[in-house]
Amino acid sequence: MLNRKKKIIVIGGGLAGLALAMKFCERNGEVTVVSYQSLKRSHSVCAQGGINAAIDAKNEGDTPEKHFYDTIKGGDFLAHQPLVRDMCYQAPAIIHLMDRMGVAFNRTGEGHLDFRRFGGTLYNRTAFAGATTGQQLVYALDEQVRRHVHDGSAKTLEWHEYLGAVLDSEGICRGAVIHDLRTDEIYTLKADAVVLATGGPGQVYARSTNSVVNTGAAATTAYLQGAKYANGEFIQIHPTAIPGQDKLRLMSESARGEGGRIWVPRKASDQRDPKKIPENERYYFLEEKYPLFKNLVPRDVASREIYDIVYNKNLGVSGDPMVYLDLTHKSREFLDNRLGGIMDTYTKFTGVDPRESPMKIFPAVHYSMGGLWTDYGPDSDGLIDHGSPRNQMTSITGLFAAGEADYQYHGANRLGANSLLSCIYTGLMMARGIMNYTDSLEKSVDDIPSTVFDDTQSHWKNKFDEIKKMNGSENPHKLHHELGDIMLANVLIVRDNKSLEKAFHEIHDIETRFKDVKCLDTQDWANPSPSFINQLYCMIHLSKIITKGALMRDEFRGSHYKPDFDLNQPKDFDPHEYIDYLEQKQYGEVNLERFPAGHLDYMKRFEANNEKWLKTTVAQYKNNQPEITYEDVNTSLVTPRPRKYD
Amino acid sequence: MIDKTTMTEKNITLKIKRQDRPASSAYWQTFEVPHKPFANIISCLMEIQKSPTTEIGETVSPVTWDSNCLEEVCGSCTMLINGKVRQACTALVDNLTSPITLEPMSKFPVVRDLQVDRERMFKNLKKVKAWIDIDGSHDIGEGPIMQDQDRAKRYVMSECMTCGCCLEACPQFTMDNSFLGASTFNQVRLFNLHPTGEMKKEDRLNAVMGEGGITDCGNAQVCVEVCPKNIPLTESIADISRQTTWQAIKNLFIK
Numbered sequence: 001m002l003n004r005k006k007k008i009i010v011i012g013g014g015l016a017g018l019a020l021a022m023k024f025c026e027r028n029g030e031v032t033v034v035s036y037q038s039l040k041r042s043h044s045v046c047a048q049g050g051i052n053a054a055i056d057a058k059n060e061g062d063t064p065e066k067h068f069y070d071t072i073k074g075g076d077f078l079a080h081q082p083l084v085r086d087m088c089y090q091a092p093a094i095i096h097l098m099d100r101m102g103v104a105f106n107r108t109g110e111g112h113l114d115f116r117r118f119g120g121t122l123y124n125r126t127a128f129a130g131a132t133t134g135q136q137l138v139y140a141l142d143e144q145v146r147r148h149v150h151d152g153s154a155k156t157l158e159w160h161e162y163l164g165a166v167l168d169s170e171g172i173c174r175g176a177v178i179h180d181l182r183t184d185e186i187y188t189l190k191a192d193a194v195v196l197a198t199g200g201p202g203q204v205y206a207r208s209t210n211s212v213v214n215t216g217a218a219a220t221t222a223y224l225q226g227a228k229y230a231n232g233e234f235i236q237i238h239p240t241a242i243p244g245q246d247k248l249r250l251m252s253e254s255a256r257g258e259g260g261r262i263w264v265p266r267k268a269s270d271q272r273d274p275k276k277i278p279e280n281e282r283y284y285f286l287e288e289k290y291p292l293f294k295n296l297v298p299r300d301v302a303s304r305e306i307y308d309i310v311y312n313k314n315l316g317v318s319g320d321p322m323v324y325l326d327l328t329h330k331s332r333e334f335l336d337n338r339l340g341g342i343m344d345t346y347t348k349f350t351g352v353d354p355r356e357s358p359m360k361i362f363p364a365v366h367y368s369m370g371g372l373w374t375d376y377g378p379d380s381d382g383l384i385d386h387g388s389p390r391n392q393m394t395s396i397t398g399l400f401a402a403g404e405a406d407y408q409y410h411g412a413n414r415l416g417a418n419s420l421l422s423c424i425y426t427g428l429m430m431a432r433g434i435m436n437y438t439d440s441l442e443k444s445v446d447d448i449p450s451t452v453f454d455d456t457q458s459h460w461k462n463k464f465d466e467i468k469k470m471n472g473s474e475n476p477h478k479l480h481h482e483l484g485d486i487m488l489a490n491v492l493i494v495r496d497n498k499s500l501e502k503a504f505h506e507i508h509d510i511e512t513r514f515k516d517v518k519c520l521d522t523q524d525w526a527n528p529s530p531s532f533i534n535q536l537y538c539m540i541h542l543s544k545i546i547t548k549g550a551l552m553r554d555e556f557r558g559s560h561y562k563p564d565f566d567l568n569q570p571k572d573f574d575p576h577e578y579i580d581y582l583e584q585k586q587y588g589e590v591n592l593e594r595f596p597a598g599h600l601d602y603m604k605r606f607e608a609n610n611e612k613w614l615k616t617t618v619a620q621y622k623n624n625q626p627e628i629t630y631e632d633v634n635t636s637l638v639t640p641r642p643r644k645y646d
Numbered sequence: 647m648i649d650k651t652t653m654t655e656k657n658i659t660l661k662i663k664r665q666d667r668p669a670s671s672a673y674w675q676t677f678e679v680p681h682k683p684f685a686n687i688i689s690c691l692m693e694i695q696k697s698p699t700t701e702i703g704e705t706v707s708p709v710t711w712d713s714n715c716l717e718e719v720c721g722s723c724t725m726l727i728n729g730k731v732r733q734a735c736t737a738l739v740d741n742l743t744s745p746i747t748l749e750p751m752s753k754f755p756v757v758r759d760l761q762v763d764r765e766r767m768f769k770n771l772k773k774v775k776a777w778i779d780i781d782g783s784h785d786i787g788e789g790p791i792m793q794d795q796d797r798a799k800r801y802v803m804s805e806c807m808t809c810g811c812c813l814e815a816c817p818q819f820t821m822d823n824s825f826l827g828a829s830t831f832n833q834v835r836l837f838n839l840h841p842t843g844e845m846k847k848e849d850r851l852n853a854v855m856g857e858g859g860i861t862d863c864g865n866a867q868v869c870v871e872v873c874p875k876n877i878p879l880t881e882s883i884a885d886i887s888r889q890t891t892w893q894a895i896k897n898l899f900i901k
Contacts, residue, residue, distance in 0.1 A: 026782055037712065038768065040808055041720040099789030102778040102840045104801035111791035130801055135719050139804060143777035150772050182757060211714045245682050245689035246735075247716040337798065341805075345717055348736045349684070428783065477695040520698055521707035525667050526758035528710055 014042035016403025017197030018141035019427025047134025049254030050126035053091035075411020076558035077640035120298035131341035173398035206484020208365035220538035231370035233549030238366035239302035248364035326358035389437030412558025472516030659745035687734035721807025812869035824858030828869035
């Protein structure tokens with residue numbers, strides 16, 4: 001046992017990192033939060049629509065168990081079930097906690113929390129603060145962490161970058177390599193554990209709904225140091241974003257949750273003002289095809305349908321790759337109160353007021369379901385043992401991951417308003433396990449020879465010296481954009497093996513050209529160039545993980561759509577038939593008469609496909625390439641079955 | 647909307663005030679970047695990164711700036727654009743007169759080029775204890791019941807991104823004084839309005855009563871004009887003024 005306070009380093013000042021920092025301080029630990037920028041500016045502020053919890057405020061019969069089922073089904077059964085179940089059971093307490101911290105959640109007439117609908121569920125389950133829920137949640141946690149800084153238990157290192165983990169001779173993480181982005185100093189920090197709460201990798205696609213800092217570099221560095229990276233190919237494409245030069249700005253799912261309708265003119269290239277197009281000449285394609293979930297089908301489904309309308313049916317607005325998202329039937333007052341933030345965003349960036357005219361939107365890269373492989377400790381009730389040191393630990397002992405940087409909560413497709421939940425949940429949940437992990441160690445960080453730290457420091461110093469000497473002909477920012485173009489063209493909504501193979505070769509060309517990069521700036525003060533080159537190196541490796549995972553996974557699951565491997569679910573199929581079929585099989589005889597024509601064949605195809613592909617993809621860094629293997633998924637609570645939303 | 651027929655190869659001219667280090671002197675450089683539809687200042691700066699050559703053909707180190715979310719919720723990319731303080735992400739070039747000048751904010755120390763150090767704003771949040779003193783993050787049930795109108799009032803105030811526009815515009819706020827400024831007073835009001843936050847109201851009010859506090863406000867009212875989030879900053883200042891007056895009287899009698 002240590003006779004000093006336990007100390008951890010948290011990399012990242014978003015929801016996951018801040019939640020953990022707060023909890024760890026409360027447990028009498030010491031935390032250093034390392035952030036690329038000032039704490040209030042993390043990417044979590046971009047989350048708009050809300051956060052899910054089955055509080056059943058509208059007396060619809062919602063329960064955490066239903067939240068669990070919707071999440072698992074939304075993720076096409078690829079998530080480990082005990083974890084997701086535990087998260088959904090913790091969700092109501094998390095919302096109440098955030099409310100106690102002063103988050104300005106919208107309220108009902110009686111002054112309780114108000115809830116709205118989101119995709120992939122039929123319940124009003126989403127608590128929200130206007131349309132800037134992420135920003136409001138970050139601020140609340142940031143305020144609590146600032147309070148701990150004020151009280152002396154937390155420390156922040158803003159404008160500092162994480163470069164890598166310090167690993168001892170046994171491969172245990174004993175600290176972090178930190179780069180001061182202003183003084184350019186590179187040094188190590190000792191800690192009992194290091195946590196990567198570093199967000200997602202949208203910048204691999206160059207243009208996405210993600211923020212500038214979301215390069216995925218920290219997680220990729222862990223992979224390059226030997227950590228497993230899981231389910232990389234599962235990239236969420238958000239159906240509704242505003243196209244832009246520098247960024248594709250998110251138009252929240254809450255726009256549809258509050259009644260927004262997606263449509264295109266029935267006549268291709270109809271040039272009329274959308275408001276002059278009569279109702280019967282509008283094609284509300286989601287509502288027609290999915291009468292049950294309508295505009296609130298999960299994101300993977302909506303993005304595929306928009307893609308189909310625009311590229312296969314050529315029905316995009318004015319022939320462009322865009323569809324209408326229409327809220328003009330709602331009153332100005334209603335929109336300002338419930339969606340004000342995103343109404344303003346659309347107006348500011350397009351010059352068009354969405355309260356007056358339908359918005360023009362298109363899908364954009366938004367979220368990574370995959371991330372660093374992390375562990376968990378189940379308990380006997382099908383939930384999680386919150387004291388288990390295994391919780392959220394990567395395959396490198398002592399190195400943990402949380403939030404979008406890990407892979408465990410969203411399977412093959414995330415439901416809207418579940419990301420804020422998984423971030424705060426992981427941050428809060430893992431604190432006790434890390435405390436216990438520290439106690440379980442035979443040797444503490446204090447007993448590790450200083451040479452371990454010195455050697456790691458000089459390794460990174462040399463690496464950055466080498467980067468600064470790079471004087472080739474390639475501009476790193478141009479190369480980044482080209483990498484993004486390859487990914488956008490080949491590893492997006494619709495995937496096929498020929499394009500994926502081509503992409504993999506093209507990434508190799510980028511990797512070769514990377515050696516000829518020029519470091520544009522060699523100053524030793526506030527110089528972002530060497531850092532960016534290092535991040536670009538990481539993005540190249542991460543793009544290989546994503547592309548190879550996609551290439552090898554020959555199936556259609558969630559966000560990973562390969563039409564060549566579509567099992568072609570019969571239109572009149574009912575998922576309960578599959579449960580009947582499995583039961584009958586278990587009792588030894590399948591009644592062939594019972595199922596409509598073609599259904600049994602489909603179910604056999606489905607079963608065989610799950611046998612082969614209902615697995616976690618695991619990438620490990622071998623010989624400069626991702627080596628892909630597969631691991632079983634914990635499906636101990638609900639039987640995986642075909643998804644259906646109509 | 648931008649007419650597609652006008653999407654010619656015309657260039658955008660940017661005059662950028664640069665500074666290598668906090669202590670070194672500033673200098674100007676001019677860049678030209680190709681015009682693209684819906685271009686904003688950020689996409690222009692990204693173009694300069696891809697081809698860091700000035701108008702006179704000199705290859706230089708790329709301009710540095712702060713930015714993150716690019717949709718005006720993080721507050722990071724605040725700078726002076728044609729002399730006006732605002733976020734660079736929402737500054738669409740088609741709405742700006744050319745040549746476009748970019749300068750760092752003048753009320754905060756320059757780090758490099760368009761980057762400034764706004765640490766003072768975050769320190770002020772600590773000074774006024776801009777947080778709710780919860781008992782702990784364990785599950786102790788629901789938060790306080792609140793009228794939605796009160797919530798809506800707080801929500802507008804809580805959208806403050808600590809961007810610093812209000813302080814840049816404020817004649818009272820200078821680099822060598824300790825004036826807390828509109829954003830900080832707004833935070834005091836935000837937390838004093840919360841049923842739990844109200845319990846620590848006095849601490850916050852006392853923190854804005856000394857030097858650099860609320861009485862130093864010169865009532866220029868420009869803060870509210872430049873706030874990108876339309877926060878009613880002058881209302882917040884007036885309200886905190888009232889609250890501190892009562893607090894001062896109370897302090898007299900208690901002491």
